[in-house]
Amino acid sequence: MKLRVLGCSGGIGGSQSRTTSFLVDDDILVDCGTGVGDLPLEVLSRIDHVFLTHAHLDHIAALPLLIDSVGELRSKPLLVHATPETIRILHSHIFNWLVWPDFSAIPDQHQPFMRFQPMMVGEHVDLRGRRITALPARHTVPAVAFCLDSGSGQLVFSGDTAYCPELIDAINAQPQLRHLILETAFADEQHGLALASRHLCPSMSLTVLAELNVAPVVHISHLKPGGSSRIMEELRAGLPVLALRRLEQGDVLEF
Ligand SMILES: [Zn+2]
Ligand SMILES: [Zn+2]
Structure with missing residues (x-):
């Protein structure tokens, strides 16, 4: 499987700060943030599945416009996979005929x-030999992480989460984990804000990483614009031996 980073920023501000979305092969999106808007229409029309970690705007912002743009170009429905709670939130607050039509x-x-x-x-969804499984996460709204399994390796994406022991257990259960995309939204000086908004800051991410008994390449995502260099410095100072990098828009991860 090939995952292309369309956006991984914790905010907007220029063409290199798109919010979270990953294009997997050419037919799957994981989250649907503002990065989706950079794809040409014919690429958008080939997307058959959208997997959503949760209903927060930075992860769903492009979904209403995506379906409006490609609906008539497609011969089958776009499938949006999410927990029942996330579906309820989207139905009640976005696709409610007031903010946007109910395209379902x-x-x-x-x-x-x-x-x-x-x-x-x-639960998992199998798509032509590719398996996508929803893993536990803890956030201010119901949220999941995802494991993407190509059959020869896995990638885990934390979505938005606070420290979550159940997620660490699920990560450690992956037999051939190649990549871990781990959010770290705030610097340590904003520890209180990270706790209140149920995000990770470097001290918490370092705890997560210390509890792993698998050795993936670790990619840090969802850094708030303006705080990103400090977040990476704090992480590198805490775990200098670990292969750890900042996830960049445009990255392609294969597994
Ligand atoms: Zn969120
Ligand atoms: Zn977010």
Whole structure:
């Protein structure tokens, strides 16, 4: 599998600060942040599946516009995989005919442009030999992490999460973990803000990494613009021996 980073920033501000979205091969999106808007229409129209970690705007911002743009170009519904709680939030607060039309009922409910597919933590979806599994996470709204398994290796994406022992257990259970994309949204001086918003700061991320008994390449994502160099310095100071890098927009990870 090939994962291309369309965006991994914790905020906006210029063409290198798109919010979270990854294009997997040419038919899957993991999260649907502002980076999706950089893809040409014909690439957008080939996307058949969107997996959402949670309903926060930086992870779903492009979904309403995506479905509006490609709906009539496609012969089958775009499938949006998310937990029942996330689906409920999107239905109630975005696709509610007030903020945006309900594209799961357009042009009609039997053959809609978009279909929601509920997915519980621990469940997986198999797509032509590729397996995507929802893993536990802890955030201010119901949220999951994802494991992407190509059959010969895995990649785990934390989504947005605080310290979550169940997620660490799930990461350690991967037999051939090649890549870990771990959010670290705030610097340590904003420890209180990280706790309140259920994100990680470097001291917490270092605890997570110290508890791993697998050895993936670690990619740090979701850094708040303006704080990114400090976050990376704090991480590198705490674990100088670990292969750790900042995830960059445009990166391609193969596994
Ligand atoms: Zn969030
Ligand atoms: Zn976020």
